[in-house]
Amino acid sequence: MIQFLGNMEAKADTKGRIFVPAIFRKCLQSEGEEFLVLRKDVFQECLVLYPGSVWEKEVEMLRSRLNKWNREEQQVFRQFVLDAERLEMDANGRVLIPKRYLRMVSIEGDxxxxxxxxxxxxxxxxxxxxxxxxxxxxxxxxxxxxx
Amino acid sequence: MIQFLGNMEAKADTKGRIFVPAIFRKCLQSEGEEFLVLRKDVFQECLVLYPGSVWEKEVEMLRSRLNKWNREEQQVFRQFVLDAERLEMDANGRVLIPKRYLRMVSIEGDxxxxxxxxxxxxxxxxxxxxxxxxxxxxxxxxxxxxx
DNA sequence: TTTTTTGTGTGGAATTGTGGGGAAAAGTGG
DNA sequence: CCACTTTTCCCCACAATTCCACACAAAAAA
Structure with missing residues (x-):
């Protein structure tokens, strides 16, 4: 079971790239996580990175409990994936955060x-x-x- | 199992063509999907693109639940396939959305x-x-x- | 302390993705 | 059969993204 702990500073460069802190990276690597999912938090002005497997578990769980032939339930599912995006780290261990997401949570530099x-x-x-x-x-x- | 994730902007040009985002295209390609099916969503004012195989599964599922010798059920099945259309991507990875569908969900530009x-x-x-x-x-x- | 390794910040160049449009081909209605 | 619209195919320009290389700071090892 994967567990992240820590609070470290970093900065987005002009292209919107951010280094994922090395500790987290090692953690992801050792768990064999291939990709990440970026999502705007529903309630807070922040972004959330899910390791691939964590995201998949979450979605599977929702999918199994929300009937897609039900109007309201499908709408809830839609809302959940609405502001989410698949990301991969580059060779240096950075993620490129689309401008749209940076704007959503008003990130400019640090x-x-x-x-x-x-x-x-x-x-x-x-x-x-x-x-x-x-x-x-x-x-x-x-x-x-x-x- | 195919899974799309993301939310990206695009625009329909004057001819009604829209680029399918590259990530989705890769996804379709790697799953060997040859064609798409376009349909207006049952509940919402939006269009739905089904990968060929997904569409086929969906139809099969409906077929198995709707008795074709029942007048009402057959009518429901008919309505479902009525608003659907087979599409293929052009060489650049665009789909041409018939005007009729654009109007149905009031898409004009973005x-x-x-x-x-x-x-x-x-x-x-x-x-x-x-x-x-x-x-x-x-x-x-x-x-x-x-x- | 000095050297080495690892982590972080930056930028340029090449590639790919996207938006647009022109012209041929195929349908359509008179 | 012809004029006209629609569809298909092809090419181009520009913007965005990816890839690659480098500089430097911090931490670890000698």
């Missing part, structure tokens, strides 16, 4: 990679400067949820 | 190709600008499905 479970998130650097949740709220929320 | 499972959808660009499903509805649906 970014941060964030390992979150079995996916990798890409944020505009500024957005991760301040905490996502208020620290006090965070601790009490956590306490409450894990009780 | 379009978006959308990989959805084993089919490719063609939408008028504007229609994909805003979310297809209300975000709250989407999240609750997903939450419920993946629980």
């Amino acid at each position: 970014v941060r990679f964030l390992g979150v479970d079995d996916t990798i998130e890409i944020w505009a650097k500024e957005k991760l400067e301040k905490p996502l949740v208020d620290p006090d709220e965070f601790s009490s929320k956590l306490q409450q949820l894990m009780a | 379009v978006r190709f959308l990989g959805v499972d084993d089919t490719i959808e063609i939408w008028a660009k504007e229609k994909l600008e805003k979310p297809l499903v209300d975000p709250d509805e989407f999240s609750s649906k997903l939450q419920q499905l993946m629980a």
Whole structure:
């Protein structure tokens, strides 16, 4: 089971290419992942990189539970794949992020990679400067949820 | 098993020709698909491109569930194949979409190709600008499905 | 510390993808 | 049979992407 952990800075060059941090790369390689899927997060202004196998599992799961002859369910499936794209790393270990996606999450220069479970998130650097949740709220929320 | 993923822009020229995005083309080629079938989606205002083999499977599936000696069921089957058309790509990798179909889904200039499972959808660009499903509805649906 | 290796940032050149249009061929209606 | 539209085939220009090479910084090894 694949697990990413870390938070490192990187920058998109003028062509929209970004080096995937070496630790993540090694992780992907050792798991034999051939490709990645890039997707805009549904709720947050960030991008999500799924290792191929993780993506496939997710889609398979959805496909099996959403009937394509049902209007609403098919629409949900469509929404899920709407902002997703297959990517491959180049010889140097970079991914080319299409301009459209950079715009969607307003990335211009510096970014941060964030390992979150079995996916990798890409944020505009500024957005991760301040905490996502208020620290006090965070601790009490956590306490409450894990009780 | 063939799987399309992605969302890219393209435009219909004055003759109604549209380039099939290169990634999809490669996908089709590697699966040895010789032709495509175009159809208006049953539920949405968009066009669907089926790889030949996918279309055949779909029809077979319908055929097996719809009794041809039942007047109503046969009529449904007929309607399904009525709005469908066989297409081939030209030497440059374009498909010529008959005007009739463009009108059906009100495509005039820019379009978006959308990989959805084993089919490719063609939408008028504007229609994909805003979310297809209300975000709250989407999240609750997903939450419920993946629980 | 010095050297080597690995990781990251940059850019140019070649290739491929996309948008467009012209002219031949094939249908269509008078 | 002719004029006219539609379809098919071919070629061109430009933009985007891929490939390749290099420079440099950081980390690891000697």
